[in-house]
Amino acid sequence: MKLTEKELEIVEIVEKNARIPLDTLAKMTALTVEEAESILKKLEETKVIVQYATIVDWRKIDGHEGVTAMIDVKVTPKRGVGFDEVAERIYRFPEVKSVYLMSGAYDLSVVIEGRSMAEVAHFVSEKLSTLDSVISTTTHFILKKYKHDGTVFDQGDQDRRIVVAP
Incomplete structure (x- = not known):
């Protein structure tokens, strides 16, 4: 199946964050909410988007x-x-x-x-x-597990900013 540029853009965004609000998705792709919703529905119906998944770090649950x-x-x-x-x-x-x-x-x-x-x-x-x-x-x-489906586990709360000194 050949996807349009906008369809491909939506697939890439939703793959990284399946919970992205529809209005935010529309703004990111310069579409109306209705257009973005229509594209998502088409991608789901044609099974390009098979399922929305949650990644759980089960080690953190006793x-x-x-x-x-x-x-x-x-x-x-x-x-x-x-x-x-x-x-x-x-x-x-x-x-x-x-x-x-x-x-x-x-x-x-x-x-x-x-x-x-x-x-x-x-x-x-x-x-x-x-x-x-x-x-x-x-x-x-x-x-x-260090990384699963693009998600890094145990990054910790360390400050990862680069130190800039005058």
Whole structure:
């Protein structure tokens, strides 16, 4: 789908801040509120804008730290459907947050979230590795998030201004 310059501008703005007020979006793009709203509606209907998401730093909420793991999966693709069928079977598990087809040593990269390392281990051993097409897995636990989807975590309250002396 080819987007106009204004549509592309709106996509870029909303990607950085999905909660931007419509009137501010209109001013930033030199459009009327009605025009901006119409473009947003079109982008949502055509699934260019798939969903509005919130990024939460769960480590800051007591009792909700959880565990995130990235799992490299080597699979045997099925004739006629390639990797799509096994990827769909994997992404249907509620623990799975993302599935990507990758180049390199492994075929799929799977991101899952669980309450504990034991829960992630149970998922890998009882659900993921038992699928017919799965040949092998390698699990990596995320120890700390520094940046996620363009958002930097733990910047702190330090004064980041440049010191200027006379």
